[in-house]
Amino acid sequence: MAADHFADRLVARIEATRSLLVVGLDPELRQLPPELLDGVEDLAGAAAAAARFCRAVIDGVAGVAPAVKPQSAFFEAFGAAGLHALEEVTAHARAAGLLVVEDSKRGDIGSTMAAYATAALGRLQIGERELPVHDSDAVTLSPYLGPESLQPMLDAADAYGKGLFVLVRTSNPGSARVQGLETPDGRVFEQVAKLIDELGAERRGACGYSNVGAVAGLTYPDDARVLRALMPHTFLLVPGLGAQGGAPDDFPLFVNDDGARRRRRRLARGRRRLENARGRGRCRSDGRRADPRRRARRRERADRRAARAARARRPLALVARAAALARTRRCGAPVAATAPARASAARSSRRAGGGPSRS
Numbered sequence: 001m002a003a004d005h006f007a008d009r010l011v012a013r014i015e016a017t018r019s020l021l022v023v024g025l026d027p028e029l030r031q032l033p034p035e036l037l038d039g040v041e042d043l044a045g046a047a048a049a050a051a052r053f054c055r056a057v058i059d060g061v062a063g064v065a066p067a068v069k070p071q072s073a074f075f076e077a078f079g080a081a082g083l084h085a086l087e088e089v090t091a092h093a094r095a096a097g098l099l100v101v102e103d104s105k106r107g108d109i110g111s112t113m114a115a116y117a118t119a120a121l122g123r124l125q126i127g128e129r130e131l132p133v134h135d136s137d138a139v140t141l142s143p144y145l146g147p148e149s150l151q152p153m154l155d156a157a158d159a160y161g162k163g164l165f166v167l168v169r170t171s172n173p174g175s176a177r178v179q180g181l182e183t184p185d186g187r188v189f190e191q192v193a194k195l196i197d198e199l200g201a202e203r204r205g206a207c208g209y210s211n212v213g214a215v216a217g218l219t220y221p222d223d224a225r226v227l228r229a230l231m232p233h234t235f236l237l238v239p240g241l242g243a244q245g246g247a248p249d250d251f252p253l254f255v256n257d258d259g260a261r262r263r264r265r266r267l268a269r270g271r272r273r274l275e276n277a278r279g280r281g282r283c284r285s286d287g288r289r290a291d292p293r294r295r296a297r298r299r300e301r302a303d304r305r306a307a308r309a310a311r312a313r314r315p316l317a318l319v320a321r322a323a324a325l326a327r328t329r330r331c332g333a334p335v336a337a338t339a340p341a342r343a344s345a346a347r348s349s350r351r352a353g354g355g356p357s358r359s
Protein backbone atom coordinates (compact mmCIF):
# COMPACT_ATOMS: atom_id res chain seq x y z
CA MET A 1 0.00 0.00 0.00
CA ALA A 2 1.34 3.45 -0.88
CA ALA A 3 2.43 5.63 2.05
CA ASP A 4 0.06 8.39 1.00
CA HIS A 5 -3.26 6.63 1.43
CA PHE A 6 -6.15 8.17 -0.50
CA ALA A 7 -8.57 8.06 2.45
CA ASP A 8 -6.04 9.80 4.70
CA ARG A 9 -5.47 12.46 2.06
CA LEU A 10 -9.23 12.97 1.75
CA VAL A 11 -9.69 13.22 5.52
CA ALA A 12 -6.84 15.75 5.64
CA ARG A 13 -8.55 17.89 2.97
CA ILE A 14 -11.94 17.59 4.72
CA GLU A 15 -10.36 18.68 8.00
CA ALA A 16 -8.45 21.53 6.35
CA THR A 17 -11.47 22.90 4.51
CA ARG A 18 -14.02 21.79 7.12
CA SER A 19 -16.26 20.88 4.25
CA LEU A 20 -17.64 17.71 2.66
CA LEU A 21 -18.53 19.30 -0.65
CA VAL A 22 -17.28 17.72 -3.86
CA VAL A 23 -17.77 20.30 -6.62
CA GLY A 24 -18.92 18.78 -9.90
CA LEU A 25 -17.24 20.07 -13.07
CA ASP A 26 -19.71 19.34 -15.87
CA PRO A 27 -18.81 21.94 -18.54
CA GLU A 28 -21.79 21.45 -20.81
CA LEU A 29 -21.28 23.85 -23.71
CA ARG A 30 -24.78 25.38 -23.70
CA GLN A 31 -24.50 26.14 -19.98
CA LEU A 32 -21.20 27.98 -20.11
CA PRO A 33 -21.36 31.76 -19.57
CA PRO A 34 -21.91 33.27 -23.09
CA GLU A 35 -18.94 35.63 -22.73
CA LEU A 36 -16.64 32.60 -22.65
CA LEU A 37 -17.98 31.49 -26.03
CA ASP A 38 -17.32 34.71 -27.93
CA GLY A 39 -15.49 33.81 -31.14
CA VAL A 40 -15.56 30.06 -30.44
CA GLU A 41 -15.97 28.21 -33.73
CA ASP A 42 -14.46 24.74 -33.38
CA LEU A 43 -13.92 21.86 -30.98
CA ALA A 44 -10.57 23.22 -29.81
CA GLY A 45 -12.14 26.61 -29.01
CA ALA A 46 -15.04 24.97 -27.18
CA ALA A 47 -12.68 22.78 -25.16
CA ALA A 48 -10.56 25.79 -24.26
CA ALA A 49 -13.68 27.69 -23.09
CA ALA A 50 -14.73 24.70 -20.98
CA ALA A 51 -11.27 24.49 -19.46
CA ARG A 52 -11.32 28.21 -18.71
CA PHE A 53 -14.68 27.87 -16.98
CA CYS A 54 -13.47 24.93 -14.91
CA ARG A 55 -10.26 26.71 -13.93
CA ALA A 56 -12.34 29.67 -12.68
CA VAL A 57 -14.57 27.32 -10.67
CA ILE A 58 -11.49 25.64 -9.22
CA ASP A 59 -9.96 28.98 -8.25
CA GLY A 60 -13.23 29.88 -6.55
CA VAL A 61 -13.54 26.73 -4.48
CA ALA A 62 -9.86 26.00 -3.73
CA GLY A 63 -9.36 26.03 0.00
CA VAL A 64 -13.07 25.81 0.77
CA ALA A 65 -13.97 22.43 -0.73
CA PRO A 66 -11.88 19.27 -0.45
CA ALA A 67 -12.39 17.92 -3.97
CA VAL A 68 -13.73 18.43 -7.48
CA LYS A 69 -15.33 15.87 -9.78
CA PRO A 70 -14.81 16.47 -13.50
CA GLN A 71 -17.36 14.53 -15.52
CA SER A 72 -15.22 13.09 -18.32
CA ALA A 73 -18.15 12.82 -20.77
CA PHE A 74 -18.44 16.60 -21.02
CA PHE A 75 -14.74 16.80 -21.88
CA GLU A 76 -14.80 13.83 -24.30
CA ALA A 77 -17.62 15.61 -26.14
CA PHE A 78 -14.97 18.06 -27.44
CA GLY A 79 -12.86 15.25 -28.92
CA ALA A 80 -9.09 15.16 -28.55
CA ALA A 81 -9.01 18.78 -27.37
CA GLY A 82 -11.48 17.83 -24.67
CA LEU A 83 -9.20 15.13 -23.29
CA HIS A 84 -6.39 17.65 -23.24
CA ALA A 85 -8.71 20.04 -21.36
CA LEU A 86 -9.53 17.32 -18.82
CA GLU A 87 -5.83 16.79 -18.12
CA GLU A 88 -5.23 20.51 -17.85
CA VAL A 89 -8.18 21.00 -15.49
CA THR A 90 -7.06 18.02 -13.38
CA ALA A 91 -3.55 19.44 -13.07
CA HIS A 92 -4.91 22.88 -12.21
CA ALA A 93 -7.15 21.47 -9.46
CA ARG A 94 -4.38 19.37 -7.94
CA ALA A 95 -2.00 22.31 -7.97
CA ALA A 96 -4.68 24.27 -6.09
CA GLY A 97 -4.74 21.59 -3.38
CA LEU A 98 -8.00 19.95 -4.45
CA LEU A 99 -8.41 16.20 -4.84
CA VAL A 100 -9.74 15.19 -8.25
CA VAL A 101 -12.35 12.46 -8.71
CA GLU A 102 -12.55 11.62 -12.41
CA ASP A 103 -16.15 10.62 -13.09
CA SER A 104 -15.81 8.20 -16.01
CA LYS A 105 -17.64 5.17 -14.58
CA ARG A 106 -15.24 2.65 -16.06
CA GLY A 107 -16.06 -1.08 -16.24
CA ASP A 108 -14.64 -3.68 -18.64
CA ILE A 109 -12.67 -6.94 -18.80
CA GLY A 110 -9.30 -7.04 -17.06
CA SER A 111 -6.88 -6.02 -19.82
CA THR A 112 -9.06 -3.13 -20.95
CA MET A 113 -9.59 -2.09 -17.38
CA ALA A 114 -5.80 -2.06 -16.91
CA ALA A 115 -5.54 0.49 -19.71
CA TYR A 116 -8.32 2.59 -18.14
CA ALA A 117 -6.47 2.37 -14.81
CA THR A 118 -3.23 3.57 -16.41
CA ALA A 119 -5.05 6.51 -17.97
CA ALA A 120 -6.97 7.67 -14.90
CA LEU A 121 -4.74 6.82 -11.95
CA GLY A 122 -1.58 5.07 -13.03
CA ARG A 123 1.54 5.65 -15.10
CA LEU A 124 2.44 4.50 -18.58
CA GLN A 125 5.76 2.70 -18.82
CA ILE A 126 7.71 3.85 -21.87
CA GLY A 127 11.15 2.29 -21.90
CA GLU A 128 12.76 3.25 -18.60
CA ARG A 129 10.28 6.01 -17.95
CA GLU A 130 6.96 5.92 -16.08
CA LEU A 131 4.69 8.75 -17.13
CA PRO A 132 1.50 9.81 -15.32
CA VAL A 133 -1.42 10.27 -17.73
CA HIS A 134 -4.56 11.99 -16.29
CA ASP A 135 -3.12 11.62 -12.78
CA SER A 136 -6.50 11.96 -11.06
CA ASP A 137 -6.78 11.13 -7.36
CA ALA A 138 -9.76 8.82 -7.79
CA VAL A 139 -12.08 7.43 -10.44
CA THR A 140 -15.67 6.19 -10.55
CA LEU A 141 -16.26 2.55 -11.60
CA SER A 142 -19.12 0.31 -12.62
CA PRO A 143 -19.08 -3.08 -10.84
CA TYR A 144 -21.23 -5.01 -13.30
CA LEU A 145 -18.45 -7.01 -14.92
CA GLY A 146 -17.69 -8.60 -11.58
CA PRO A 147 -14.96 -8.35 -8.93
CA GLU A 148 -12.01 -9.37 -11.14
CA SER A 149 -12.78 -6.49 -13.52
CA LEU A 150 -12.07 -4.08 -10.66
CA GLN A 151 -8.66 -5.63 -9.88
CA PRO A 152 -6.50 -3.48 -12.20
CA MET A 153 -8.05 -0.35 -10.74
CA LEU A 154 -7.50 -1.66 -7.19
CA ASP A 155 -3.85 -2.37 -8.08
CA ALA A 156 -3.35 1.15 -9.46
CA ALA A 157 -5.10 2.73 -6.46
CA ASP A 158 -2.94 0.74 -4.03
CA ALA A 159 0.29 1.43 -5.91
CA TYR A 160 -0.17 5.17 -6.33
CA GLY A 161 -2.19 6.20 -3.27
CA LYS A 162 -5.36 6.73 -5.28
CA GLY A 163 -9.05 5.99 -4.64
CA LEU A 164 -12.06 4.35 -6.30
CA PHE A 165 -15.77 5.10 -6.09
CA VAL A 166 -17.84 2.12 -7.21
CA LEU A 167 -21.44 2.64 -8.35
CA VAL A 168 -23.76 1.11 -5.76
CA ARG A 169 -27.10 2.93 -5.72
CA THR A 170 -27.03 5.49 -8.51
CA SER A 171 -29.13 8.64 -8.36
CA ASN A 172 -31.07 8.23 -11.63
CA PRO A 173 -34.81 7.40 -11.68
CA GLY A 174 -34.42 3.95 -13.28
CA SER A 175 -31.57 2.71 -11.10
CA ALA A 176 -33.75 0.29 -9.11
CA ARG A 177 -34.66 -1.70 -12.23
CA VAL A 178 -31.32 -3.50 -12.01
CA GLN A 179 -29.71 -2.35 -8.77
CA GLY A 180 -32.87 -2.94 -6.74
CA LEU A 181 -33.58 -6.49 -7.96
CA GLU A 182 -34.13 -8.91 -5.09
CA THR A 183 -31.68 -11.79 -4.65
CA PRO A 184 -31.78 -14.49 -1.94
CA ASP A 185 -29.21 -12.35 -0.05
CA GLY A 186 -30.81 -8.94 -0.43
CA ARG A 187 -31.03 -6.46 -3.28
CA VAL A 188 -28.35 -6.29 -5.98
CA PHE A 189 -27.00 -2.97 -4.69
CA GLU A 190 -26.69 -4.47 -1.22
CA GLN A 191 -24.54 -7.24 -2.72
CA VAL A 192 -22.35 -4.63 -4.37
CA ALA A 193 -22.09 -2.79 -1.04
CA LYS A 194 -20.92 -6.01 0.64
CA LEU A 195 -18.32 -6.52 -2.11
CA ILE A 196 -17.00 -3.00 -1.55
CA ASP A 197 -16.76 -3.59 2.18
CA GLU A 198 -14.83 -6.83 1.53
CA LEU A 199 -12.47 -5.23 -0.96
CA GLY A 200 -11.88 -2.34 1.42
CA ALA A 201 -11.16 -4.49 4.49
CA GLU A 202 -7.45 -4.81 3.62
CA ARG A 203 -7.21 -1.33 2.25
CA ARG A 204 -7.85 1.02 5.16
CA GLY A 205 -5.72 4.02 5.88
CA ALA A 206 -4.71 5.37 9.28
CA CYS A 207 -8.07 7.16 9.43
CA GLY A 208 -9.89 3.81 9.39
CA TYR A 209 -11.48 4.37 5.97
CA SER A 210 -10.58 2.42 2.85
CA ASN A 211 -9.53 3.60 -0.59
CA VAL A 212 -12.58 1.83 -2.09
CA GLY A 213 -15.50 4.26 -1.91
CA ALA A 214 -19.08 3.93 -3.10
CA VAL A 215 -21.54 6.07 -5.06
CA ALA A 216 -24.92 6.45 -3.36
CA GLY A 217 -27.48 8.88 -4.79
CA LEU A 218 -28.90 11.57 -2.52
CA THR A 219 -32.17 10.90 -4.37
CA TYR A 220 -32.61 7.63 -2.44
CA PRO A 221 -32.32 8.69 1.21
CA ASP A 222 -34.37 5.68 2.37
CA ASP A 223 -31.46 3.43 1.43
CA ALA A 224 -28.80 5.52 3.15
CA ARG A 225 -28.99 3.76 6.50
CA VAL A 226 -28.62 0.25 5.06
CA LEU A 227 -25.71 1.39 2.87
CA ARG A 228 -23.92 3.00 5.83
CA ALA A 229 -24.44 -0.17 7.87
CA LEU A 230 -23.10 -2.43 5.11
CA MET A 231 -20.09 -0.17 4.42
CA PRO A 232 -19.00 1.35 7.73
CA HIS A 233 -15.42 2.03 6.55
CA THR A 234 -16.30 3.44 3.15
CA PHE A 235 -16.48 6.98 1.84
CA LEU A 236 -19.74 7.68 0.05
CA LEU A 237 -19.84 9.98 -2.95
CA VAL A 238 -23.40 11.33 -2.91
CA PRO A 239 -24.53 12.87 -6.23
CA GLY A 240 -27.97 14.16 -7.11
CA LEU A 241 -28.24 17.36 -5.10
CA GLY A 242 -30.67 19.88 -6.53
CA ALA A 243 -31.17 19.29 -10.25
CA GLN A 244 -31.98 15.60 -9.80
CA GLY A 245 -34.17 16.28 -6.77
CA GLY A 246 -31.85 15.29 -3.93
CA ALA A 247 -32.59 17.33 -0.79
CA PRO A 248 -29.78 18.86 1.29
CA ASP A 249 -31.65 17.93 4.47
CA ASP A 250 -31.28 14.23 3.65
CA PHE A 251 -27.52 14.42 3.45
CA PRO A 252 -26.85 13.65 7.15
CA LEU A 253 -28.40 10.20 6.61
CA PHE A 254 -25.31 9.35 4.54
CA VAL A 255 -22.90 10.52 7.23
CA ASN A 256 -21.31 8.09 9.66
CA ASP A 257 -21.60 8.56 13.41
CA ASP A 258 -17.92 9.38 13.90
CA GLY A 259 -18.19 12.28 11.49
CA ALA A 260 -21.34 13.47 13.23
CA ARG A 261 -19.65 13.17 16.66
CA ARG A 262 -16.67 15.18 15.46
CA ARG A 263 -19.06 17.82 14.16
CA ARG A 264 -20.97 17.93 17.48
CA ARG A 265 -17.71 18.24 19.45
CA ARG A 266 -16.61 21.14 17.27
CA LEU A 267 -19.95 22.90 17.68
CA ALA A 268 -19.89 22.39 21.46
CA ARG A 269 -16.33 23.79 21.64
CA GLY A 270 -17.37 26.85 19.62
CA ARG A 271 -20.45 27.38 21.77
CA ARG A 272 -18.39 27.15 25.01
CA ARG A 273 -15.86 29.68 23.72
CA LEU A 274 -18.62 32.07 22.73
CA GLU A 275 -20.34 31.76 26.11
CA ASN A 276 -17.05 32.31 27.96
CA ALA A 277 -16.30 35.37 25.87
CA ARG A 278 -19.78 36.77 26.42
CA GLY A 279 -19.67 36.01 30.17
CA ARG A 280 -16.49 38.06 30.54
CA GLY A 281 -17.69 40.85 28.31
CA ARG A 282 -14.76 40.08 26.03
CA CYS A 283 -14.66 38.69 22.58
CA ARG A 284 -11.16 37.29 22.31
CA SER A 285 -10.49 33.66 23.09
CA ASP A 286 -7.15 34.57 24.70
CA GLY A 287 -9.00 36.66 27.25
CA ARG A 288 -7.53 40.05 26.24
CA ARG A 289 -9.97 42.89 25.67
CA ALA A 290 -10.40 43.50 21.95
CA ASP A 291 -9.35 46.92 20.66
CA PRO A 292 -12.41 48.38 18.83
CA ARG A 293 -10.20 50.39 16.39
CA ARG A 294 -8.20 47.29 15.42
CA ARG A 295 -11.46 45.41 15.04
CA ALA A 296 -12.85 48.10 12.70
CA ARG A 297 -9.62 48.07 10.65
CA ARG A 298 -9.78 44.29 10.40
CA ARG A 299 -13.39 44.50 9.25
CA GLU A 300 -12.50 47.11 6.60
CA ARG A 301 -9.67 44.92 5.30
CA ALA A 302 -12.00 41.91 5.12
CA ASP A 303 -14.63 43.98 3.28
CA ARG A 304 -12.03 45.15 0.75
CA ARG A 305 -10.84 41.57 0.22
CA ALA A 306 -14.42 40.36 -0.28
CA ALA A 307 -15.14 43.17 -2.78
CA ARG A 308 -11.95 42.34 -4.74
CA ALA A 309 -12.88 38.66 -4.83
CA ALA A 310 -16.44 39.46 -5.92
CA ARG A 311 -15.16 41.67 -8.76
CA ALA A 312 -12.83 38.92 -9.95
CA ARG A 313 -15.61 36.37 -9.90
CA ARG A 314 -18.51 38.43 -11.21
CA PRO A 315 -18.96 36.55 -14.52
CA LEU A 316 -19.17 33.34 -12.59
CA ALA A 317 -21.50 34.20 -9.75
CA LEU A 318 -22.37 30.57 -9.30
CA VAL A 319 -18.76 29.88 -8.35
CA ALA A 320 -19.12 32.24 -5.44
CA ARG A 321 -22.28 30.38 -4.59
CA ALA A 322 -20.43 27.04 -4.57
CA ALA A 323 -17.69 28.53 -2.41
CA ALA A 324 -20.24 30.02 -0.03
CA LEU A 325 -21.97 26.66 0.21
CA ALA A 326 -18.73 24.97 1.05
CA ARG A 327 -17.81 27.64 3.57
CA THR A 328 -21.11 27.92 5.43
CA ARG A 329 -21.99 24.23 5.54
CA ARG A 330 -18.97 23.04 7.46
CA CYS A 331 -18.76 19.49 8.59
CA GLY A 332 -16.02 16.99 9.36
CA ALA A 333 -17.78 13.73 8.67
CA PRO A 334 -16.19 11.07 6.48
CA VAL A 335 -18.55 11.16 3.57
CA ALA A 336 -18.59 13.23 0.43
CA ALA A 337 -21.33 14.92 -1.55
CA THR A 338 -21.34 16.40 -5.00
CA ALA A 339 -22.69 19.75 -6.04
CA PRO A 340 -22.32 20.62 -9.68
CA ALA A 341 -20.84 23.96 -10.68
CA ARG A 342 -23.57 24.47 -13.21
CA ALA A 343 -26.05 27.26 -13.39
CA SER A 344 -29.13 25.02 -13.27
CA ALA A 345 -28.03 23.10 -10.22
CA ALA A 346 -26.84 26.23 -8.47
CA ARG A 347 -30.32 27.64 -8.99
CA SER A 348 -32.08 24.56 -7.64
CA SER A 349 -29.82 24.29 -4.63
CA ARG A 350 -30.59 27.95 -3.91
CA ARG A 351 -34.28 27.07 -4.02
CA ALA A 352 -33.61 24.12 -1.72
CA GLY A 353 -32.04 26.51 0.75
CA GLY A 354 -28.35 25.70 0.79
CA GLY A 355 -25.63 23.09 0.65
CA PRO A 356 -25.71 19.40 1.07
CA SER A 357 -24.25 18.76 4.49
CA ARG A 358 -25.58 19.85 7.83
CA SER A 359 -24.76 16.99 10.11
Ligand SMILES: O=c1ccn([C@@H]2O[C@H](COP(=O)(O)O)[C@@H](O)[C@H]2O)c(=O)[nH]1
Nearest residue numbers: 071170171217239240241243244340345
Ligand atom coordinates in the same frame (compact mmCIF):
# COMPACT_ATOMS: atom_id res chain seq x y z
O1 LIG B 1 -25.38 8.04 -9.48
C1 LIG B 1 -24.80 8.95 -10.06
C2 LIG B 1 -23.46 8.93 -10.34
C3 LIG B 1 -22.88 10.01 -10.94
N1 LIG B 1 -23.60 11.09 -11.27
C4 LIG B 1 -22.90 12.24 -11.90
O2 LIG B 1 -22.92 13.34 -11.02
C5 LIG B 1 -23.21 14.55 -11.72
C6 LIG B 1 -24.54 15.06 -11.24
O3 LIG B 1 -24.92 16.21 -11.93
P1 LIG B 1 -26.29 17.02 -11.55
O4 LIG B 1 -26.27 18.24 -12.41
O5 LIG B 1 -26.22 17.27 -10.08
O6 LIG B 1 -27.44 16.17 -11.83
C7 LIG B 1 -23.16 14.19 -13.21
O7 LIG B 1 -21.85 14.37 -13.66
C8 LIG B 1 -23.50 12.71 -13.22
O8 LIG B 1 -22.92 12.03 -14.31
C9 LIG B 1 -24.92 11.13 -10.98
O9 LIG B 1 -25.64 12.11 -11.24
N2 LIG B 1 -25.49 10.05 -10.37
